[in-house]
Amino acid sequence: MEYEKPFLTFDEQADLLARRGLVFDRDVLIPHLKDVGYYRLSGYWYPFKQEDDTFIPDTKFETVWNNYTFDRQFRLIVLDAIERVEIFMRTQLAYHLASSHGAFGYREKANLPSLQGGEYHKLINRLATSYD
Secondary structure, three states: OOOOOOOOOHHHHHHHHHHOOOEOOHHHHHHHHHHHOHHHHHHHHHHHEOOOOOEOOOOEHHHHHHHHHHHHHHHHHHHHHHHHHHHHHHHHHHHHHHHHHOOOHHHOHHHOOOOOOOHHHHHHHHHHHOOO
């Protein structure tokens, strides 16, 4: 399989976007292409493209960049929330297990009855290798 798209410099990528009708300031666009990359940004300008690969008239790079920035910030907020839930759940599990069965309560399979089959042994092996 041969890749048919030619290499384009950042300036050539900007030229291509201009030919397709994207409205932008070169001094703003090119640093973003260098930092983030054409193909990563292409997912954010995709909704503004027409079937012939041109942009809907008056599509501004600023709008595309704002969508990218919003998505990035939203992702960080979601990951922060996921981490907080994960830490909370881990803390609750460790607290419950230690208060009921002692500091090493996890070493007794009977103390973790919801782990079926080989899940308990996978957990123990993961715990053992995580401190190597």
